[in-house]
Amino acid sequence: MRLGLLVAILAAVMTPASGAQAPCPGNALALGTARVLAVDAASTPRVGRKHFPKTLPLGPNEVVLTFDDGPQPGSTARVLDALKHECVKASFFLLGRNAVAHPELARRARAEGHTIAHHTYSHPRLDRMPVAAAAAEIERGFAAVDSVIYGHAEGAPATPFFRFPGFAASPALLDRLERRAIVVFGADLWASDWTPMSPNQELQLVLARIEAARGGIVLLHDTRAQTAAMLPAFLHALNSRGYGVVHVVPATGTQAK
Ligand SMILES: [Zn+2]
Numbered sequence: 001m002r003l004g005l006l007v008a009i010l011a012a013v014m015t016p017a018s019g020a021q022a023p024c025p026g027n028a029l030a031l032g033t034a035r036v037l038a039v040d041a042a043s044t045p046r047v048g049r050k051h052f053p054k055t056l057p058l059g060p061n062e063v064v065l066t067f068d069d070g071p072q073p074g075s076t077a078r079v080l081d082a083l084k085h086e087c088v089k090a091s092f093f094l095l096g097r098n099a100v101a102h103p104e105l106a107r108r109a110r111a112e113g114h115t116i117a118h119h120t121y122s123h124p125r126l127d128r129m130p131v132a133a134a135a136a137e138i139e140r141g142f143a144a145v146d147s148v149i150y151g152h153a154e155g156a157p158a159t160p161f162f163r164f165p166g167f168a169a170s171p172a173l174l175d176r177l178e179r180r181a182i183v184v185f186g187a188d189l190w191a192s193d194w195t196p197m198s199p200n201q202e203l204q205l206v207l208a209r210i211e212a213a214r215g216g217i218v219l220l221h222d223t224r225a226q227t228a229a230m231l232p233a234f235l236h237a238l239n240s241r242g243y244g245v246v247h248v249v250p251a252t253g254t255q256a257k
Contacts, residue, residue, distance in 0.1 A: 048186025188216025
């Protein structure tokens, strides 16, 4: 009896607090971040089933929220506000030129615990450029974002996560990124938020796709007002439908956790 009790106590003490979340200030019913997933190019060099054979090792009803093209005044702050209200961590694939133009927004995303990833300097179609020029554009993006966020840029990006503008990859560039141990993110689904529609239409569309896929890497754009507008309802719906948000962080690299 006493031994049984001791075992029970030890089990309770030693069980990792999976599912248990820190309280979310001001929102007892927050969605929260279900877990953190460390990602590296050795095990998953290219992820997202829309573009590659594999995706991240996610469970059923798990989503990874990713935002491209920012930061942008207005919409990015609204996106950050919505994420903060629900204590949800996401990944922002920044454009170098936008980080340079709006450094306070880029730094805010970082300060609020989001992953800062990369999306080139100025969003060209890299597959239509000479490889050397495309590689230089990618490097310029890494350097611009890291300089804004960390005050300096090393030879490699602090967070080795990259997404091709328009998903326009080429075999040579994919090989080059893999050799540098940079994870290339595609997506498992998206909100099609490049198409003008009402926030509610976008909400219904992305929720239907998430239900069909039972989760995955979700591509959104924090530059889109309609996405910023639907985000509070979107996060609320994920919560009520039992989805968990997975925060991807680099397993390697120098971005401090
Ligand atoms: Zn983009």
